[in-house]
Amino acid sequence: MNIDEIIKAIHKKKLGRRYLLLLITLFFSACLFNLFLLPSKLVTGGVGGITIITKYLYNWNPSIVTFLISISLLLLSFLYLGIEKTSGSVVATIIYPFFVQLTAGIGNYITIDMTDLLLVSIFIGVISGVLNGIMYKIGFSNGGLPIISQILFQDFNIPISHSSFILNTIIIIIGGIFFGLTNVMYALIILFINSLLIDRVILGISKNKAFYIITHKDEEVRDYIINQLHHSVTVFDVKGGFLEKKRKVLLTVVPSREYFQVTSGIKVLDDAAFFLACDAYQVEGGK
Numbered sequence: 086m087n088i089d090e091i092i093k094a095i096h097k098k099k100l101g102r103r104y105l106l107l108l109i110t111l112f113f114s115a116c117l118f119n120l121f122l123l124p125s126k127l128v129t130g131g132v133g134g135i136t137i138i139t140k141y142l143y144n145w146n147p148s149i150v151t152f153l154i155s156i157s158l159l160l161l162s163f164l165y166l167g168i169e170k171t172s173g174s175v176v177a178t179i180i181y182p183f184f185v186q187l188t189a190g191i192g193n194y195i196t197i198d199m200t201d202l203l204l205v206s207i208f209i210g211v212i213s214g215v216l217n218g219i220m221y222k223i224g225f226s227n228g229g230l231p232i233i234s235q236i237l238f239q240d241f242n243i244p245i246s247h248s249s250f251i252l253n254t255i256i257i258i259i260g261g262i263f264f265g266l267t268n269v270m271y272a273l274i275i276l277f278i279n280s281l282l283i284d285r286v287i288l289g290i291s292k293n294k295a296f297y298i299i300t301h302k303d304e305e306v307r308d309y310i311i312n313q314l315h316h317s318v319t320v321f322d323v324k325g326g327f328l329e330k331k332r333k334v335l336l337t338v339v340p341s342r343e344y345f346q347v348t349s350g351i352k353v354l355d356d357a358a359f360f361l362a363c364d365a366y367q368v369e370g371g372k
Contacts, residue, residue: 103223104176110216111177114227115184117216119191121209123147125199128260129209129272129279130253132158132229138260148189152182158232165236174228177220181227202271210275214282222287291364294344298335298351299323300358309350310337338365 118133126141128134132154136147155178162171199205220227234248253276261269300306307318319336339347344362351358 103225106219106223107176107225108180110220111181111227112184112188114213114216115181115188116191117209117212118147118185119188120195120197121205124192124197125202125205125268125271126260126264127202127206127209127268127272127275128257128264129275130230130256134253134256134260138256138263142263146186148182148186151185152178155182155228158230159228161236162228162232166232166239173224174226174232177225177227202267203274206271206274207278210278211282213275214279215286217279218283218286221283288366291366292341293338293365293368294341294347294362295336295338295365296347296360296362298337298358298360299332300335300351300355300360302355302358303333303335305354306351306358307335309354310335310339310347313350314339314343314346338368 121127122129122133123137123140126137128137132151135154136145136150139145139150140147159171159174159178162174197205217227230252231245231249233252234243234245237243237248238245257269257272260272298306303320307320310316310318316337316339320333321336322331323334324331337347348360348362351360
């Protein structure tokens with residue numbers, strides 16, 4: 086199977102379910118925008134931040150502004166990044182502004198008390214993080230300003246994280262000029278919580294630990310893990326970069342609750358052993 090066939094297979098995987106989830110996340114994202122972000126004037130960067138600023142400065146329709154900016158960026162993406170890298174953003178670019186317009190009057194039916202902006206910010210950060218995390222996990226993107234960052238990386242080798250930070254910071258600062266420094270601080274809280282939740286949704290909560298172990302008593306450590314803890318061990322040969330000595334590395338994945346038994350057993354068997362423990366978010370197969 087060549088690369089093109091692999092990419093096509095990935096795109097077709099559970100396609101109907103993925104598009105349904107995408108539509109649900111876009112709808113609730115639009116509700117979040119109209120119920121919380123727009124009334125509170127919390128500018129958190131991105132196209133949404135631009136629409137909030139233009140709404141209160143010029144009374145421009147947020148859905149129209151969102152659509153015009155997003156479609157312009159989408160065209161840039163087609164021109165500079167190609168169809169494959171752009172295809173995941175097409176649906177969000179077209180549907181999200183429609184949902185923003187559809188839910189524009191939701192505040193007439195649901196009343197939100199905006200006096201406690203800290204609570205509002207925490208709620209926005211949590212919900213937006215979950216929604217964005219779901220969108221990224223099912224293989225889609227909401228497009229927007231990250232397209233500019235991808236183009237800058239491709240053409241000028243500017244790291245995406247750096248350009249995204251600069252672009253969003255500029256928008257947040259502009260929002261702070263018009264809406265006050267306090268709103269900037271709340272916006273930073275939203276961004277922090279949002280980033281944490283996106284990672285948790287995409288990766289999940291780690292229930293396992295992966296151990297990489299280098300020891301002079303590899304046979305004893307391997308037997309302990311297999312016979313005492315009843316977990317499999319993979320052994321592979323490596324060569325040190327400094328002394329260039331050939332060694333063996335033991336790899337095992339165990340439930341997090343057995344972390345103490347593994348580390349204590351290694352230290353008892355070989356107090357000088359080197360091991361690295363890291364989170365294993367997805368463990369499957371191998372039978």
